[in-house]
Amino acid sequence: MTLTFTPLHPLFAAEVPNVDLPVLTDPTVLAEIRAGMEQYGVLVFRRQPFKDEEQLEFAKRLDGTLHTQTSQAVLVKNRLGTEALSDISNVGPNGEILPPNDRRRMGSLANRLWHTDASFVSPPGRFSMLSARVLPPVSADTEFACMRAAYDALDDDMKTLTTGLKVHHSIAYSRETLGFEFTPAEKEKLKGTVQPLVRAMKDGRRALYLASHASSIIDWSLAEGRLLIRDLMEHATQPRFVYRHHWQEADFIIWDNRTTMHRATAFDDKKYRREMRRTTTLDIEATTNA
Ligand code: OGA
Ligand code: MN
Numbered sequence: 001m002t003l004t005f006t007p008l009h010p011l012f013a014a015e016v017p018n019v020d021l022p023v024l025t026d027p028t029v030l031a032e033i034r035a036g037m038e039q040y041g042v043l044v045f046r047r048q049p050f051k052d053e054e055q056l057e058f059a060k061r062l063d064g065t066l067h068t069q070t071s072q073a074v075l076v077k078n079r080l081g082t083e084a085l086s087d088i089s090n091v092g093p094n095g096e097i098l099p100p101n102d103r104r105r106m107g108s109l110a111n112r113l114w115h116t117d118a119s120f121v122s123p124p125g126r127f128s129m130l131s132a133r134v135l136p137p138v139s140a141d142t143e144f145a146c147m148r149a150a151y152d153a154l155d156d157d158m159k160t161l162t163t164g165l166k167v168h169h170s171i172a173y174s175r176e177t178l179g180f181e182f183t184p185a186e187k188e189k190l191k192g193t194v195q196p197l198v199r200a201m202k203d204g205r206r207a208l209y210l211a212s213h214a215s216s217i218i219d220w221s222l223a224e225g226r227l228l229i230r231d232l233m234e235h236a237t238q239p240r241f242v243y244r245h246h247w248q249e250a251d252f253i254i255w256d257n258r259t260t261m262h263r264a265t266a267f268d269d270k271k272y273r274r275e276m277r278r279t280t281t282l283d284i285e286a287t288t289n290a
Contacts, residue, residue, distance in 0.1 A: 113212035136272030
């Protein structure tokens with residue numbers, strides 16, 4: 001063991017010092033990071049000055065194939081030249097802060113709803129890796145919720161009830177809850193997909209698989225399905241399950257979308273620039289364990 005994992009929360013999330021990810025190729029160390037992800041779900045690395053190309057290459061070395069449909073890619077063009085690099089910023093093509101009514105800005109406000117990346121497509125996202133490039137002088141934190149601990153804390157009746165349930169996820173639905181409207185043609189492109197409500201992980205633990213995109217429970221009435229989803233979301237995001245990350249310049253965070261949810265927190269994005277880049281990998285196994 002060459003890496004150190006310093007826990008950041010009693011239930012999950014750890015910081016990993018003394019590693020230089022942009023140039024990391026040692027298979028033993030990469031394997032330790034994967035094992036750390038399995039155990040902690042969220043890993044924080046400080047001072048990782050990634051360039052775009054380095055971030056794409058690192059993501060592939062760590063976890064295989066990159067996801068290219070993690071946002072409204074079908075609706076908004078990515079200014080970074082590849083859909084594998086998500087532009088998590090409030091900045092336009094000429095480096096200007098996006099105006100308040102800009103469609104991309106409005107779309108990214110939905111990151112403030114608790115979610116897991118790309119649950120609305122198949123395969124969904126496995127690991128997401130977010131690199132802080134430009135930070136505002138005010139807090140613009142990200143919160144993470146531990147979905148294995150949330151599952152473990154359900155009572156037995158709820159564990160029984162949730163077993164085997166399937167959930168429809170759609171990005172159109174999560175945007176509509178904030179008042180967005182889509183044309184029929186856009187809706188057709190954003191139809192969504194079905195995911196299991198509970199996921200069994202390799203270590204034998206189970207995780208609740210939820211997101212703002214969760215729109216209905218298959219074979220349940222809409223109302224009853226949405227009420228159960230709300231109850232579970234409330235349960236899973238209690239403060240005891242949440243780690244809040246305060247970003248520093250060049251921080252790099254990897255999270256497992258199968259065992260955590262996350263959300264951005266509010267800051268004055270009409271005034272301050274915040275530029276992050278995200279790479280996400282494909283959760284290929286998700287299609288088989290549903
Ligand atoms: C993401 C995301 C939250 C943030 O990159 O997937 O939800 O705080 N980001 O930027
Ligand atoms: Mn996200």
